[in-house]
Amino acid sequence: MADLSINFAGIRSPNPFWLASAPPSNSGAQVHRAFEAGWGGAVWKTIGAPVLNVSNRYGAWHYGNQKMLAINNVELISDRPLDLNLAEIRDVKRHWPDRAVIASAMVESTPEAWGDIVRRIEDTGADGIELNYGCPHGMSERGMGSAVGQVPEYCEQITRWVKSAASIPVIVKLTPNITSIVYPARAAVAAQADALSLINTINSIVGVDLDTFDITPNIGGKGGHGGYAGPAVKPIALNMLAALGVDEVVSRAGLPISGMGGMSTWKDAAEFLLLGATSLQVCTAVMHYGFRIVEDLCDGLSNWMDAHGFAAIADFRGKSLPRISDFKDFDLSFRAVARIDPAKCIRCDLCYVACNDTAHQCIDLIAADGSRVEPHTYDVRSNGKNDAIHTRPQPRVREEDCVGCRLCYNVCPVEHCIEMVELPPCQPSVTWDQLSKSQREVTESWDAMERYREEHGIHIH
Amino acid sequence: MSNTDRSAIRQPGLTELLPPLTEHEALVEANRCLYCYDAPCTHACPTHIDIPRFIKKIATGNLPGSARTILEANLLGATCARVCPVQELCEGACVLGAEHKPIMIGRLQRYAMDYAYSRNVPMFHAAAKTGMKIAVIGAGPAGLSCAGELAKLGHSATLFEKRPLGGGLSTYGIIVLREPVDIALAEVEMICRFGVELKTGVEIGRDVSFSALRSNYDAIFLSVGLGATPALGIPGEEYCIDGLEYIEQSKIDRDKLQVGRQVIVIGAGNTAIDCATIAKRMGAERVTMVYRRTEQEMTAYPHEYEFIKKEGVEFRFLTQPVKIVADAGNVAGLECVRTELGSVDLSGRPSPRLVPGSEFVIPADQIVKAIGQEKPSLAASLGIETQRGFIKVDDDYQTSMPGVYAGGDCIRSAGAASTVMAVEDGKLAAGAIHRRLTAAAVPAGVL
Numbered sequence: 002m003a004d005l006s007i008n009f010a011g012i013r014s015p016n017p018f019w020l021a022s023a024p025p026s027n028s029g030a031q032v033h034r035a036f037e038a039g040w041g042g043a044v045w046k047t048i049g050a051p052v053l054n055v056s057n058r059y060g061a062w063h064y065g066n067q068k069m070l071a072i073n074n075v076e077l078i079s080d081r082p083l084d085l086n087l088a089e090i091r092d093v094k095r096h097w098p099d100r101a102v103i104a105s106a107m108v109e110s111t112p113e114a115w116g117d118i119v120r121r122i123e124d125t126g127a128d129g130i131e132l133n134y135g136c137p138h139g140m141s142e143r144g145m146g147s148a149v150g151q152v153p154e155y156c157e158q159i160t161r162w163v164k165s166a167a168s169i170p171v172i173v174k175l176t177p178n179i180t181s182i183v184y185p186a187r188a189a190v191a192a193q194a195d196a197l198s199l200i201n202t203i204n205s206i207v208g209v210d211l212d213t214f215d216i217t218p219n220i221g222g223k224g225g226h227g228g229y230a231g232p233a234v235k236p237i238a239l240n241m242l243a244a245l246g247v248d249e250v251v252s253r254a255g256l257p258i259s260g261m262g263g264m265s266t267w268k269d270a271a272e273f274l275l276l277g278a279t280s281l282q283v284c285t286a287v288m289h290y291g292f293r294i295v296e297d298l299c300d301g302l303s304n305w306m307d308a309h310g311f312a313a314i315a316d317f318r319g320k321s322l323p324r325i326s327d328f329k330d331f332d333l334s335f336r337a338v339a340r341i342d343p344a345k346c347i348r349c350d351l352c353y354v355a356c357n358d359t360a361h362q363c364i365d366l367i368a369a370d371g372s373r374v375e376p377h378t379y380d381v382r383s384n385g386k387n388d389a390i391h392t393r394p395q396p397r398v399r400e401e402d403c404v405g406c407r408l409c410y411n412v413c414p415v416e417h418c419i420e421m422v423e424l425p426p427c428q429p430s431v432t433w434d435q436l437s438k439s440q441r442e443v444t445e446s447w448d449a450m451e452r453y454r455e456e457h458g459i460h461i462h
Numbered sequence: 463m464s465n466t467d468r469s470a471i472r473q474p475g476l477t478e479l480l481p482p483l484t485e486h487e488a489l490v491e492a493n494r495c496l497y498c499y500d501a502p503c504t505h506a507c508p509t510h511i512d513i514p515r516f517i518k519k520i521a522t523g524n525l526p527g528s529a530r531t532i533l534e535a536n537l538l539g540a541t542c543a544r545v546c547p548v549q550e551l552c553e554g555a556c557v558l559g560a561e562h563k564p565i566m567i568g569r570l571q572r573y574a575m576d577y578a579y580s581r582n583v584p585m586f587h588a589a590a591k592t593g594m595k596i597a598v599i600g601a602g603p604a605g606l607s608c609a610g611e612l613a614k615l616g617h618s619a620t621l622f623e624k625r626p627l628g629g630g631l632s633t634y635g636i637i638v639l640r641e642p643v644d645i646a647l648a649e650v651e652m653i654c655r656f657g658v659e660l661k662t663g664v665e666i667g668r669d670v671s672f673s674a675l676r677s678n679y680d681a682i683f684l685s686v687g688l689g690a691t692p693a694l695g696i697p698g699e700e701y702c703i704d705g706l707e708y709i710e711q712s713k714i715d716r717d718k719l720q721v722g723r724q725v726i727v728i729g730a731g732n733t734a735i736d737c738a739t740i741a742k743r744m745g746a747e748r749v750t751m752v753y754r755r756t757e758q759e760m761t762a763y764p765h766e767y768e769f770i771k772k773e774g775v776e777f778r779f780l781t782q783p784v785k786i787v788a789d790a791g792n793v794a795g796l797e798c799v800r801t802e803l804g805s806v807d808l809s810g811r812p813s814p815r816l817v818p819g820s821e822f823v824i825p826a827d828q829i830v831k832a833i834g835q836e837k838p839s840l841a842a843s844l845g846i847e848t849q850r851g852f853i854k855v856d857d858d859y860q861t862s863m864p865g866v867y868a869g870g871d872c873i874r875s876a877g878a879a880s881t882v883m884a885v886e887d888g889k890l891a892a893g894a895i896h897r898r899l900t901a902a903a904v905p906a907g908v909l
């Protein structure tokens with residue numbers, strides 16, 4: 002059994018899974034139950050300035066049979082009285098000394114307001130403070146949340162105020178609604194934050210009602226942008242996490258990062274860890290299925306670690322970061338082609354139409370006698386399952402024409418039916434960066450490019 | 463009139479077996495379809511409905527578009543959705559069939575059709591009138607399909623039907639468990655709405671002569687189906703009930719239907735299974751199917767055989783009826799002889815041989831024969847060439863008589879006759895007739 006425990010800027014928890022600051026961590030009773038279910042920690046639903054919430058505050062993005070691929074919300078921070086929240090945080094921490102209890106805060110942008118909330122949070126015995134610089138709606142209109150997170154100078158200033166008042170670890174939670182996540186992160190580093198967390202929700206409009214023309218969800222005839230989260234945002238979160246991991250300033254500072262955004266399985270979790278996260282936070286997946294999901298998050302992660310011989314999370318944390326690279330450093334001589342396994346293929350022809358209509362027209366339909374046939378060519382009099390099944394041609398990749406774009410691999414509904422097969426390179430290993438230094442004209446003139454290709458036998462289809 | 467308003471004709475125990483899919487079920491199932499390209503299910507459907515297209519439209523919430531996609535290829539989409547042997551056709555070819563469950567294509571088709579019929583969605587506009595007149599004889603699936611397609615092309619099609627109601631076997635022959643009568647009749651109404659004229663109670667050859675039709679119409683389509691149940695040729699046959707009549711009564715003349723306590727059904731095709739189903743569901747204590755070959759040779763579809771076994775019907779294979787035993791004018795039993803299978807006969811199946819001295823009597827108070835249908839008689843009387851008793855047609859569905867076309871059960875000399883095949887015949891024949899009538903050379907009124 003692998004050891005899942007973590008030490009996050011001095012905050013310990015038996016496993017890396019924390020409830021993100023959001024509805025699942027809205028009250029003491031909920032966090033109690035979450036801890037009973039096995040969550041390693043909880044970042045309390047943001048407390049601070051007084052607010053009022055509205056109904057219909059959650060919208061969702063569904064795709065096919067999959068419900069809630071993403072959620073969209075216009076919920077503000079906690080609308081429960083501040084004192085009640087603080088009392089419950091104290092109570093929960095007393096009951097659960099081994100779990101991470103972190104208070105998320107957002108108040109007016111003054112040193113007094115921040116100093117005051119920090120003191121009151123420390124009074125509860127909480128393990129840390131997370132600064133919510135991310136809420137993209139409502140609070141930002143009042144100069145808080147993403148209005149802070151989007152301006153590195155504000156981010157730095159407020160973090161300094163908090164750091165000067167706080168004795169427990171301070172985590173700065175970043176908003177993804179910014180051109181580069183690196184700048185607010187550097188600001189937090191400059192202000193000596195103890196840790197970072199990301200991502201908060203992404204600006205979004207989830208839909209329009211086609212009968213009433215209302216914005217979805219409809220809030221009394223109005224609607225607007227809300228924060229987007231859930232499985233659909235995971236790739237964006239991973240990218241931002243990796244961007245911090247490879248940034249010189251941020252990585253040199255060595256702050257632990259709490260990763261979140263779209264995590265719903267232990268596989269997602271392992272990916273966040275491989276890209277440098279130390280703790281992990283989950284919101285939407287819990288809102289979809291409840292606290293019980295933590296069981297497989299832990300179990301699956303632990304089994305995977307056992308299989309790879311990782312005894313502790315530190316053994317593989319950040320292990321994939323060195324593979325993050327820029328296009329200019331990719332090896333241009335790398336070649337792969339798609340290959341279909343006819344034994345697994347169910348002949349749905351989705352690869353064929355994808356390649357034929359939108360990629361490089363290099364999948365053929367092969368009849369039983371080996372000849373190439375066009376689609377839609379059976380006789381109208383032919384019918385019945387036997388005709389349909391036995392005369393159906395088999396898609397086959399014309400490997401000499403395949404550019405290895407990987408579209409067919411992505412659309413194929415059968416596991417391991419299409420493999421991308423690596424081929425020996427037909428030119429010496431070279432990157433764009435090297436090329437632009439050694440043979441600059443090739444990267445600047447189409448004629449030179451043409452000659453370069455001929456020289457190396459590179460065919461464009 | 464909505465489909466459910468007409469439930470007066472439905473009976474307890476004999477109502478449509480499968481419930482309609484709920485909206486939720488339909489969406490989940492539609493989203494499960496992979497949307498295959500040049501899909502094998504479409505190839506397998508005899509009318510080649512673009513199945514992924516209509517299913518995708520259910521998934522996107524475009525139900526009028528879905529219904530139109532179906533009807534473009536198959537005007538009898540509502541009947542076919544219910545009666546097609548989908549295991550042998552579309553669903554049997556679904557790429558998800560091998561490892562998972564195939565998509566419920568028939569039931570999704572029904573979902574889209576129910577939507578269209580319940581809202582009277584207008585589906586097609588007839589093209590400008592061409593002035594051409596076509597007589598279609600027989601308003602079963604083949605005739606309806608042909609007449610409807612011709613009307614879509616702007617021709618004037620008149621359907622002559624000898625029975626009081628249109629629909630052919632969909633109305634009179636397919637048991638209510640699969641298709642309620644009101645569905646078949648709504649389909650007839652829909653086809654009449656785009657300009658087809660239906661004359662019921664008119665038998666060609668009796669009420670109107672064939673030659674009169676030939677001189678008044680630019681083309682003729684024969685879609686007369688098959689005839690009554692043939693004779694068994696055994697003593698006591700007069701006590702035997704005709705299976706087709708049995709089914710017909712169960713559908714539209716419930717009061718006349720009498721079901722015995724111990725019922726024997728002679729035959730083992732799909733019609734025989736339907737008769738046994740009716741007997742069982744209408745209160746018979748014991749229903750026995752008697753067949754002179756074995757279950758390997760039965761012509762019923764495997765899924766039908768599975769169904770009837772679950773209904774609790776018993777089977778006597780290798781059993782040849784030789785005499786109906788009557789007692790004071792009432793059926794008392796069926797005398798049978800054991801058989802053995804011998805060499806392969808003309809039908810490609812081993813022929814049964816009687817085992818001498820193996821006579822025995824199965825007690826019964828009702829005996830129903832369901833041993834197929836007689837060949838179409840009209841063809842012979844008109845001097846049209848036939849093939850094994852069926853009307854012979856060329857690739858364009860034209861008979862040996864120029865300008866006279868035929869399709870449906872009356873031409874199906876090989877393979878299983880089914881509604882969807884009849885619909886396709888009608889559609890392809892309409893195309894051929896259209897090509898002939900619009901080719902400049904043919905002067906109107908001359909066949």
Ligand SMILES: Cc1cc2nc3c(=O)[nH]c(=O)nc-3n(C[C@H](O)[C@H](O)[C@H](O)COP(=O)(O)OP(=O)(O)OC[C@H]3O[C@@H](n4cnc5c(N)ncnc54)[C@H](O)[C@@H]3O)c2cc1C
Nearest residue numbers: 545600602603604624630631666686687870871880881884
């Ligand atoms: C009991 C039974 C159950 C069946 N179940 C199924 C099933 O579940 N699924 C399936 O796909 N198929 C089934 N079939 C087969 C299917 O019903 C037929 O293949 C289909 O109806 C053939 O259509 P058709 O138009 O050729 O003939 P029919 O439906 O037989 O229609 C022919 C029409 O022509 C009329 N007619 C005949 N002669 C004349 C004349 N001289 N003048 C005017 N009108 C005339 C008849 O009255 C009839 O209405 C079943 C058949 C039977 C008998």
Ligand SMILES: Cc1cc2nc3c(=O)[nH]c(=O)nc-3n(C[C@H](O)[C@H](O)[C@H](O)COP(=O)(O)O)c2cc1C
Nearest residue numbers: 021022023047074200201230231262263283284285
């Ligand atoms: C309904 C809802 C309310 C949220 N409220 C807060 C909040 O009060 N404070 C905060 O820092 N983040 C809040 N978040 C953001 C989450 O903490 C988290 O950053 C984001 O949802 C991404 O994680 P996920 O994809 O697992 O949901 C909220 C998210 C949702 C969906």
Ligand code: SF4
Nearest residue numbers: 346347349350352413
């Ligand atoms: S997408 Fe996959 S399963 Fe479908 S035809 Fe192509 S290789 Fe076969």
Ligand code: SF4
Nearest residue numbers: 507542546551552568
């Ligand atoms: S018409 Fe019949 S065979 Fe064709 S798709 Fe519909 S249910 Fe399947």
Ligand code: SF4
Nearest residue numbers: 495496498503556557
């Ligand atoms: S074969 Fe099955 S999965 Fe593919 S389009 Fe047809 S119904 Fe859908």
